[in-house]
Amino acid sequence: MPGAESARLFIRLENVSKTFPGVNALTNINFDVRGGEIHGLIGENGAGKSTLIKVLAGVHKPDPGAVIEIDGERVDSLTPTESMRRGIMVIYQDFSLFPTLTVKENIAFSEQIERKRRLVNWKEVEEVSKRALSILGVDIDLNARLNTLSTARQQLVAIARALVYDSKLLVMDEPTSALSSGEVENLFRIMRDLRSRGMGIIFISHKLDELFSIVDRMTVLRDGMYIGTRNAGETDVNEIITMMVGREIKQEHMGGTNIGEIVLEVQDISKRGNFSNVTFNLRRGEILGITGLVGAGRTETVRALFGLNPPDSGTILLEGKPIAPKSPAEAQALGIAYVPESRQTEGLVMQQDAESNITLSILKTFQKNMLIQFPERSKRSVELMQQLNVKPAYPFMQAAKFSGGNQQKIVVAKWLATKPKVLIVDEPTNGVDVGAKTEIHQLLRQLADEGMAVIMVSSELPEILSISDRVLVMRRGRINGEFEAKGLTQERIMERAVLDTRRKEAGA
Amino acid sequence: MNGKLKRFVASKEASVFLILIVVAVAATLMNPTFLSFANLMDVLKSNSVLGICSMGMLVIILTGGIDASVCGQLALVTVLTGQLMLGTGFDNLVVLYILGILIGGCTGLGNGLMVSRLGLPPIIATLGTNSIVMGFIKYYTNGEWLNNLPARIGNFGLYKFFAYSDGSGSTIGVPVQLLLYAVMLVLTWFMLRRTMLGRSIMAMGGNPVSAQRIGLNTKNLTTFAYLFAGCMYGFAGITYTGIMKCVDPNAFLGFEMDVIGAVVLGGALMTGGSGSVLGTFLGVLLFAFISNALTLAHISTYWQKIIVGGIILLAVSFDMIKLHREERLQTKVDIEPKEVSGE
Amino acid sequence: MKEHFKRNMHQYRLLALLGILLIVMGFLVPGKFLTVRNFRNMGFQMAEFGILAIGMSAVIMTGGINLSIVNSAMLASIISSFVMRAMYDGGNGMAELPCIAIGIVVTFAVALLCGLFNGFFVAYIGVIPILVTLGSQTVFDGVALNITRGSSVSGFPKLFQQIGMGTFLGIPYTMLVYLVVILVAYLLIERSYWGISIYMVGGNEKATRFSGINTRKTLMGVYVFSAMMAAVAGILMTSRYNSARADYGSSYTMQAIAATVLGGTSITGGSGHVLGTVIAVAIIQVVSSGFNILKINRNFTDIAIGLILIGMLAIKHFVDKEKMLARK
Amino acid sequence: DMTVVVMPKLVGIPYFNASEIGALAAGEELGINVIYTGPTTGDAALQVQMIEDLLIDGIDALAIAPNDPDSVSPALQKCIADGVLVMDWDTTANADDVTYSIQQIDNKVLGEMLVDLLVESMGADEGEYAIVTGYLTAANLNTWIDYSKAYAAEKYPGLTLVTDPVASDESAQEAYTQTMALIGAYPNLKGILGYSTPAPIGAAMAVQEKGLQDSIAVVGTSMPTDSAPYLKDGSLDYGVLWDPSQLGKLAVYVAYLNLTGAEIEGYEVPGVGPIHINEDGRTIIMADPSVWTAENVDNYKF
Numbered sequence A: 001m002p003g004a005e006s007a008r009l010f011i012r013l014e015n016v017s018k019t020f021p022g023v024n025a026l027t028n029i030n031f032d033v034r035g036g037e038i039h040g041l042i043g044e045n046g047a048g049k050s051t052l053i054k055v056l057a058g059v060h061k062p063d064p065g066a067v068i069e070i071d072g073e074r075v076d077s078l079t080p081t082e083s084m085r086r087g088i089m090v091i092y093q094d095f096s097l098f099p100t101l102t103v104k105e106n107i108a109f110s111e112q113i114e115r116k117r118r119l120v121n122w123k124e125v126e127e128v129s130k131r132a133l134s135i136l137g138v139d140i141d142l143n144a145r146l147n148t149l150s151t152a153r154q155q156l157v158a159i160a161r162a163l164v165y166d167s168k169l170l171v172m173d174e175p176t177s178a179l180s181s182g183e184v185e186n187l188f189r190i191m192r193d194l195r196s197r198g199m200g201i202i203f204i205s206h207k208l209d210e211l212f213s214i215v216d217r218m219t220v221l222r223d224g225m226y227i228g229t230r231n232a233g234e235t236d237v238n239e240i241i242t243m244m245v246g247r248e249i250k251q252e253h254m255g256g257t258n259i260g261e262i263v264l265e266v267q268d269i270s271k272r273g274n275f276s277n278v279t280f281n282l283r284r285g286e287i288l289g290i291t292g293l294v295g296a297g298r299t300e301t302v303r304a305l306f307g308l309n310p311p312d313s314g315t316i317l318l319e320g321k322p323i324a325p326k327s328p329a330e331a332q333a334l335g336i337a338y339v340p341e342s343r344q345t346e347g348l349v350m351q352q353d354a355e356s357n358i359t360l361s362i363l364k365t366f367q368k369n370m371l372i373q374f375p376e377r378s379k380r381s382v383e384l385m386q387q388l389n390v391k392p393a394y395p396f397m398q399a400a401k402f403s404g405g406n407q408q409k410i411v412v413a414k415w416l417a418t419k420p421k422v423l424i425v426d427e428p429t430n431g432v433d434v435g436a437k438t439e440i441h442q443l444l445r446q447l448a449d450e451g452m453a454v455i456m457v458s459s460e461l462p463e464i465l466s467i468s469d470r471v472l473v474m475r476r477g478r479i480n481g482e483f484e485a486k487g488l489t490q491e492r493i494m495e496r497a498v499l500d501t502r503r504k505e506a507g508a
Numbered sequence B: 001m002n003g004k005l006k007r008f009v010a011s012k013e014a015s016v017f018l019i020l021i022v023v024a025v026a027a028t029l030m031n032p033t034f035l036s037f038a039n040l041m042d043v044l045k046s047n048s049v050l051g052i053c054s055m056g057m058l059v060i061i062l063t064g065g066i067d068a069s070v071c072g073q074l075a076l077v078t079v080l081t082g083q084l085m086l087g088t089g090f091d092n093l094v095v096l097y098i099l100g101i102l103i104g105g106c107t108g109l110g111n112g113l114m115v116s117r118l119g120l121p122p123i124i125a126t127l128g129t130n131s132i133v134m135g136f137i138k139y140y141t142n143g144e145w146l147n148n149l150p151a152r153i154g155n156f157g158l159y160k161f162f163a164y165s166d167g168s169g170s171t172i173g174v175p176v177q178l179l180l181y182a183v184m185l186v187l188t189w190f191m192l193r194r195t196m197l198g199r200s201i202m203a204m205g206g207n208p209v210s211a212q213r214i215g216l217n218t219k220n221l222t223t224f225a226y227l228f229a230g231c232m233y234g235f236a237g238i239t240y241t242g243i244m245k246c247v248d249p250n251a252f253l254g255f256e257m258d259v260i261g262a263v264v265l266g267g268a269l270m271t272g273g274s275g276s277v278l279g280t281f282l283g284v285l286l287f288a289f290i291s292n293a294l295t296l297a298h299i300s301t302y303w304q305k306i307i308v309g310g311i312i313l314l315a316v317s318f319d320m321i322k323l324h325r326e327e328r329l330q331t332k333v334d335i336e337p338k339e340v341s342g343e
Numbered sequence C: 001m002k003e004h005f006k007r008n009m010h011q012y013r014l015l016a017l018l019g020i021l022l023i024v025m026g027f028l029v030p031g032k033f034l035t036v037r038n039f040r041n042m043g044f045q046m047a048e049f050g051i052l053a054i055g056m057s058a059v060i061m062t063g064g065i066n067l068s069i070v071n072s073a074m075l076a077s078i079i080s081s082f083v084m085r086a087m088y089d090g091g092n093g094m095a096e097l098p099c100i101a102i103g104i105v106v107t108f109a110v111a112l113l114c115g116l117f118n119g120f121f122v123a124y125i126g127v128i129p130i131l132v133t134l135g136s137q138t139v140f141d142g143v144a145l146n147i148t149r150g151s152s153v154s155g156f157p158k159l160f161q162q163i164g165m166g167t168f169l170g171i172p173y174t175m176l177v178y179l180v181v182i183l184v185a186y187l188l189i190e191r192s193y194w195g196i197s198i199y200m201v202g203g204n205e206k207a208t209r210f211s212g213i214n215t216r217k218t219l220m221g222v223y224v225f226s227a228m229m230a231a232v233a234g235i236l237m238t239s240r241y242n243s244a245r246a247d248y249g250s251s252y253t254m255q256a257i258a259a260t261v262l263g264g265t266s267i268t269g270g271s272g273h274v275l276g277t278v279i280a281v282a283i284i285q286v287v288s289s290g291f292n293i294l295k296i297n298r299n300f301t302d303i304a305i306g307l308i309l310i311g312m313l314a315i316k317h318f319v320d321k322e323k324m325l326a327r328k
Numbered sequence D: 001d002m003t004v005v006v007m008p009k010l011v012g013i014p015y016f017n018a019s020e021i022g023a024l025a026a027g028e029e030l031g032i033n034v035i036y037t038g039p040t041t042g043d044a045a046l047q048v049q050m051i052e053d054l055l056i057d058g059i060d061a062l063a064i065a066p067n068d069p070d071s072v073s074p075a076l077q078k079c080i081a082d083g084v085l086v087m088d089w090d091t092t093a094n095a096d097d098v099t100y101s102i103q104q105i106d107n108k109v110l111g112e113m114l115v116d117l118l119v120e121s122m123g124a125d126e127g128e129y130a131i132v133t134g135y136l137t138a139a140n141l142n143t144w145i146d147y148s149k150a151y152a153a154e155k156y157p158g159l160t161l162v163t164d165p166v167a168s169d170e171s172a173q174e175a176y177t178q179t180m181a182l183i184g185a186y187p188n189l190k191g192i193l194g195y196s197t198p199a200p201i202g203a204a205m206a207v208q209e210k211g212l213q214d215s216i217a218v219v220g221t222s223m224p225t226d227s228a229p230y231l232k233d234g235s236l237d238y239g240v241l242w243d244p245s246q247l248g249k250l251a252v253y254v255a256y257l258n259l260t261g262a263e264i265e266g267y268e269v270p271g272v273g274p275i276h277i278n279e280d281g282r283t284i285i286m287a288d289p290s291v292w293t294a295e296n297v298d299n300y301k302f
């Protein structure tokens, strides 16, 4: 039972500001977390959530004047080691794992450092990591190299690493962005367990329903400023959204108004170890949602259409003509666009500026007499940034310096620029805040209504339900159900995603 | 066990190993001398310096760095210790080795500090060090060889274990350099595999930002890598003097490319975090044996270069093609078995 | 404007250093260094090295490296020299001009093959560039040695020497060629579709490919471009030295890498400017020529260039405070 | 004030250091300004640059050991156009480019002498031999090798060269490694000819290590102090060379005499001897090569 002891303040921040050259990421933040509570940290993309926790972790030094109190003791300079020593453990938004080490080392490494080991105790590493994964209830090859794992599995490893620790405050920066709902449930179970043992948890997520189901209190940031803290029981989604964006956002089903003829026909395509007998078609003006559990083969399937993963058999018809793109360049020429799921490795050239990234897919159009017309390019990129409300709208800022959500908007903008016939988006709102999410949804809808055909792969069922016209559910590489979106419920989708309903139907 | 074997077959080390076997078989078919104990020992002896240096380079490459100053550092070590021996007749091998390691350590430390504290890109820092050190050495020594070193160092260089005479006057046995190389191999392996220091280097090489976040002092780790390499070069330098019985300040020109080549051929990634002692060892063997095999196979000098280049390209292409193939055939989705029709 | 200055800070500093060096040399060698004659002399020399450095820069901008650039230059020169010699036949064969024209075409053709060779392994097989070019360097050198048995090839039309020796209105042809190459390289690398793709590929090959850019073509193009630069440099060298040999210019490889990074191109790719490389080449030239004229021991030239390299990049690091990401 | 530039193929190797001593000594004896400078690597391109740069400062005479005669030719023509006296030394430049050509020995004599010495050390005029050279691209080494090969083929048909010359990149370690491999590859090898000064040393090292002093003969161009240990234990049979410092001295003297308009033929250069110009009016040959053996090697100090 969380008693008086656990209700004690564990950490208190006062007057914390952080300025990067040209950006006030945090301004006079006041914030506290008690032991034995789960504290939600909410805010739009770029609100400063990640920056705040990097201050807690000792990765960023706050501007002078900040007060940080841990366990009642004032800490003047917080380094990563100091922060860990005082019991703060962070799961970073980008995982911060070691790609070339094995799973077991990734999990046990920081713990070994904490213990000031000089020699590696491989047995201990193995035991520790096994234990951590079993707490999470997942089965991952301990000796696999991290960079051979999918994003979802990497995220699980990052969580496992934090669980190894006997920490007092666990900070989780969007730990569920790549997880399936089953895995999320599992994680929540563990979080509740940790809470009951008196651990404080900071939980960052853009998925408000998730947040409401787990947090005790939540603090809202906007544009680097502290807006307020609420008890979960005493507030509702609408109030929080208002606090976040300063206005109310309604989410409702947006059906297509202008659905036309078939643009894309996928006929019985298969690829060994990727997907099997996939058949569907796509109409002009329609948004086709593809959902399913992580690892269902959705990404592999849509990549087949973009020339990244050509199928072994089957045919793809675009406007009635068979196509077989072998590379993204070919697919693009055919009028197919693809927003990949990993913006860091596949979406952006991080060290280049926003302008170069946004205009990369349409670079050729700025060519005149063999030369790129830079003024035109700048103009176009500013337009695109404004259209998607990228903040800040500085075309010359390095992509790496934008917040996660704004980076995602840049990737989306890059593909919108090509005005494709078929637009494929893979987890388009992964790590995107509610405001931006709605904007992206509206944009997709608008594009469809203007005559584009859209395929949206997403694990977020509310998103699927709110903007798709039709929904495909995939399960283990096959299409396991197709629905009209209108009137569809999350339960029916989950049923198809989780259960092998084909058996019943075939039998019936 | 089976899993381990599978992992090895899939590893980069396996490709180098395979090419090595092919080279060895081809060479043996053309000239059985290749596989003779005496020949193998000779080749290992003359490449032990390359091998020891490659251990240092491996650690640097694991941090994502590179060292273009191998030549300068080796020259500095051999010339300074050579001068000492000539000037004073000093011939205590243990002290010489310690001195060599210290001198190499100093230049290595200099490189490390420039990279970690001044934030210079490794290639610049070490290219700079190399031209400065080589400039001074050449200016002071005028490229003059140091001859007539104490007999002890030469005798040490000739020492062989389990030596026996083969009747024609030459002694066959395990050269002392092979032992020295083996010790450095084990030492580096131990450092990288069993100590937290080594694991930290591997981790940092893979993701420096994460390393900082979990509280590793990446600056010190980087500095250490260059320091370690410097010490290895120091050790290699004295070993070299033992083999050659004299010091030639110009002996190592272009040697850094051999060392880098051997490490990378052994599967280490230039971006850091990935690479192994075993792989590097195989890389050194491949480097050493190709050239030896070609001479034994009576291939004309003019063709040797073309073949060596060709084999390097073949080895690395083979590795890449294998990787692509695996990637293509990898099962990404566990596909549901087909149709379970009504029963 | 401010943006421009901030972005190109390093180049301005290099320019300032060049100015200072010129003034210092002017003082140290009064009346001899800052003369038309010396500038013409440096103009003769700088071109071949500068062109190779530009070829190297383009490759480094993609995150690669070309260790075989000088060897492709020499292999192309040697083969074309043989062709020219055979056709000219000491004056008994073809007329000078067509003979030279064919020679130049052959140089470009052979260099093209070398570039395609490297590009194939890098772009289509995906082998890392340092290994590819380490291997191809050995192969090219081996082929060149096999053809020449190590000796030099000469005996082409007298007129051919004019390329490397002649002047137009007092300006060496080599300098004119160099200027044209700089302009073309600038336009190609910093203003063209292909050039922008170079930077993007250097930053993140995968994201660039996913954006519909044919990154294989970009990479292939870079190695071909670098080979074309090698061909131009090869022609200038063959003409200036009136012969071709397998090991000419062997010291240029490392120097070209040094000039590229001194010029501000990041060795991990994704950034850099043609003009930065050009200024860096000029700095190295002034130091080298100045020390030669001062008859300072050649070893000090190496030391000075080493110090400049470390110094300028340390300044870049400290003043710009732009922590150079050690890698992507 | 007279300025004479003596340019070696490269600075910083023992051979050219020795010639520097002679050249500078001559400058002092004659009271003229002698500059001894060259590139740090044997790159012909660098040599051309240095010549061009030196011309800016104005010099009176240039004696050059060209890395490649053809490549320096244009630069030498520039010198001539500038009124500079151009000579070559150590390695010949193209005949049109030089007024005098100062040669340590007759290339043909040296090439043939090496073969004779090898046959003598082998104790037989038949058997297998191999050649270890410096760089495959070195013009003077290639000249000697060509003379040696031609002579051996004609005079000793029983000698067979096992393979093309093996390069040691002017490094004793490389020569040692290559020789080790050669010994393994050709079990009947009876002799090794080493060209370039480190090559015979490296070859001797390998022979010494294998304990094959009695079955394999090693003969080559080497510096006496470097060769002493190997000559004494029999792994190197003969070292052949000349005194490079005398060569440097001779070059400076010839330049001085020419510039002052004095008579060159028959002039007695201190420590070197009388100058004799060949019939071609250009070539000056210093002396016959000296041969060092275990007995006499200690008399030489370079």
Ligand SMILES: Nc1ncnc2c1ncn2[C@@H]1O[C@H](COP(=O)(O)OP(=O)(O)OP(=O)(O)O)[C@@H](O)[C@H]1O
Residues within 6 Å of the ligand: A020, A021, A023, A024, A025, A043, A044, A045, A046, A047, A048, A049, A050, A051, A052, A093, A391, A392, A401, A402, A403, A404, A405, A406, A431, A433
């Ligand atoms: N290293 C940096 N240099 C400059 N600006 C930065 C840096 N890191 C973050 N910022 C800026 O600080 C602000 C806050 O970013 P932060 O990553 O904390 O946002 P966030 O709330 O976590 O957003 P998201 O939900 O999108 O992850 C953004 O405007 C971002 O561009």
Ligand SMILES: Nc1ncnc2c1ncn2[C@@H]1O[C@H](COP(=O)(O)OP(=O)(O)OP(=O)(O)O)[C@@H](O)[C@H]1O
Residues within 6 Å of the ligand: A148, A149, A150, A151, A152, A153, A292, A293, A294, A295, A296, A297, A298, A299, A300, A341, A427, A457, A459, B331, B332, B333
């Ligand atoms: N046992 C495993 N070990 C490691 N990785 C696995 C394993 N099984 C599946 N994966 C990884 O999971 C991924 C399959 O998920 P995929 O992206 O195809 O599914 P998806 O339905 O598109 O899900 P999402 O898009 O949500 O990630 C592949 O990238 C694959 O590498």
Ligand SMILES: [Mg+2]
Residues within 6 Å of the ligand: A049, A050, A051, A093, A173, A403, A404
């Ligand atoms: Mg964030």
Ligand SMILES: [Mg+2]
Residues within 6 Å of the ligand: A298, A299, A300, A341, A426
């Ligand atoms: Mg996916």
